[in-house]
Amino acid sequence: MTYSELERAVDQYINHRKAEGLAKSTTDDMRYRIRKFVRECGFGTFADIDEQTAINWFVSIAQVDPITKRPALSANSRKLYSVYVGGFFEWAVFQGLIATNPCARAPRPKKFKKDRRKFRRAMTENELEKLILVARLRPMAEYSKMRIIGSRNQEYWKANPINLANIESLAEDCELLTKDVEKMRVDGLKWSLAYRMLALVGVRWEELRTLTAGQFTFGDEPEVALKSSFTKNGNSDRLPLPQDLATDLQAWIVEQAIAADAPIFSLPNKGMKRFLRDIEVAGIARYDSQGRSIDIHCLRYSFGTLLAKKNIHVSVAQRLMRHSTPGLTLGIYSQAESIDTRSASDRLPNLGYEPAAARTASEATKATEDHKSKLLKKLLANADAETLRALLAETL
Numbered sequence: 014m015t016y017s018e019l020e021r022a023v024d025q026y027i028n029h030r031k032a033e034g035l036a037k038s039t040t041d042d043m044r045y046r047i048r049k050f051v052r053e054c055g056f057g058t059f060a061d062i063d064e065q066t067a068i069n070w071f072v073s074i075a076q077v078d079p080i081t082k083r084p085a086l087s088a089n090s091r092k093l094y095s096v097y098v099g100g101f102f103e104w105a106v107f108q109g110l111i112a113t114n115p116c117a118r119a120p121r122p123k124k125f126k127k128d129r130r131k132f133r134r135a136m137t138e139n140e141l142e143k144l145i146l147v148a149r150l151r152p153m154a155e156y157s158k159m160r161i162i163g164s165r166n167q168e169y170w171k172a173n174p175i176n177l178a179n180i181e182s183l184a185e186d187c188e189l190l191t192k193d194v195e196k197m198r199v200d201g202l203k204w205s206l207a208y209r210m211l212a213l214v215g216v217r218w219e220e221l222r223t224l225t226a227g228q229f230t231f232g233d234e235p236e237v238a239l240k241s242s243f244t245k246n247g248n249s250d251r252l253p254l255p256q257d258l259a260t261d262l263q264a265w266i267v268e269q270a271i272a273a274d275a276p277i278f279s280l281p282n283k284g285m286k287r288f289l290r291d292i293e294v295a296g297i298a299r300y301d302s303q304g305r306s307i308d309i310h311c312l313r314y315s316f317g318t319l320l321a322k323k324n325i326h327v328s329v330a331q332r333l334m335r336h337s338t339p340g341l342t343l344g345i346y347s348q349a350e351s352i353d354t355r356s357a358s359d360r361l362p363n364l365g366y367e368p369a370a371a372r373t374a375s376e377a378t379k380a381t382e383d384h385k386s387k388l389l390k391k392l393l394a395n396a397d398a399e400t401l402r403a404l405l406a407e408t409l
Contacts, residue, residue, distance in 0.1 A: 017057040022110060023047050026101050038219055038282055043097045050098050059105070064115040071095065071119040079353035088122035093123045133317035134305035136297070141212055143295040147180060149205040151294055152197035154183035175294050199269070204287065206258075206265060207278050211312035213255050214321075215334050218309055220244060222280045225271035228264045235259030250335060284309050317342060 027044045031037075054066050074086045074094065084091075096114070102114040136144070152176050175183065188195050210221055214237065223243045230236050235254040241247055256261070262277070271277055281287075288309050292299060301307050313334075318328040321343075331342045 017051075019051050019056050019058060019061075020048060020103065020340050021053065022030075022059075023101060026104050029104065036219055036223065036243050043244075046094050046097045047101050049095060059111050062111065062115050064118070065114075067115040067125075068119050071116070073120070075120060091122045095119060132305045133311045133314055134303075134307060135314040136212075136302055136307060136311055138319070140295070140297050141208075141315060142145065143177060143297065145205045145208050145289055147177070147291045147295040148208055150180050150184040150200040151175065151291065152201045153187035153194060154180045156194075156197050157183040157186040157374065160246075172315055177294075179295060179296065203278055203280075204291075206261060207280060207284075208312060209258055209261075211309065212315045214252055215316040216252070217245065218280075218284060219291055219315065222276070222282075226271040226277050229262060229266070229277070231259055231263045235263075244335070246335060246337070248335075252333065295390055336370070344365075 023044060026047075029042050030043065031040050035043075050067075051071065054070050056062050056066075061248070071091070074091055075084050086094075097120075099114060099116045100110065102116055106114055107113045110335065158175065187197060207221060210216055211218070214239075216224070216239070220239055220243050223240070224237065228238045228240070230238070235256065236251050237254060239250045239252065241249040244250065245341050265271075285308060289299070292307065297307070317330060317334055320333065325333075327339045327343055331339045334342055338343045
């Protein structure tokens, strides 16, 4: 493939950003977006660059579709194009390859809340337990099913899918069918630990992929250290680990003989394909009645929601999730379900009189007698002589 002058300059810029410590997934996305901009604008050399063409391109990706009433690209995608392309041309100006940045006056999205393309939801504790169980057993269960009925019998696979009812028995059969069961067991254990790290520690997928064994500290206060080159905010940090998870991670590192500088998990760039298959087997719907979806990043939503359910103070939750503002922690990542709101409502005090049915019989009787006594005193105090004689005659 023939590269133009601008595309070769893009490769030099990407190498420069890699040297600064940016993650590979970020630089790959950066290269893809800058090259797409250059090709769609028809720029081959720096001499071809026209400021108005660049501005028109940014305007085109923000145009609203008349049917869907949504822009061609989400605000987040438009922001990435603006940041990546603008950063490339700023670097080119610094290198003396171009006089000015042609994207300096290009429109930039500002309102993200009204332009969100995806609405996620947190997974419940029951769903998380199902997901982790399926992640651990599915590799062995699928191998057993393949050996029993054959990998080409697709109709049988569709008619008799793996689910929560049969996954454990199929996983047990795997030990009888092959001596290579250890390979499937390790794969399942790896993914179950990865899901637990996402849901119980709150790390992001890219951060999880880059964690090495040397970044973990075990003992009475286990924790994991995050490097600044792989975090979203560019800051290093240390996060506590739940004791049960830390014990399992330590056993994993010892069992697999992972070196201190080696990644603790070997994971793909994107884990959605595996995740979607796991939730399908677990019987978890990807979309709910409100149109919200779940993906791997929803495990981080689940982490924030679990913190809220355990009554963790918002300042602590914000610190654990590494958010810039408490509003982000409370507004998006902490989702209260209907059962939580009902539980909270039931805890409120009763500010009215206690119902008579809730009192004991003696208390109810005493209250009735007191009420009659007070009413009688009031009548006697305001009654005339004739009324008093009538009451006295009735009593006698």
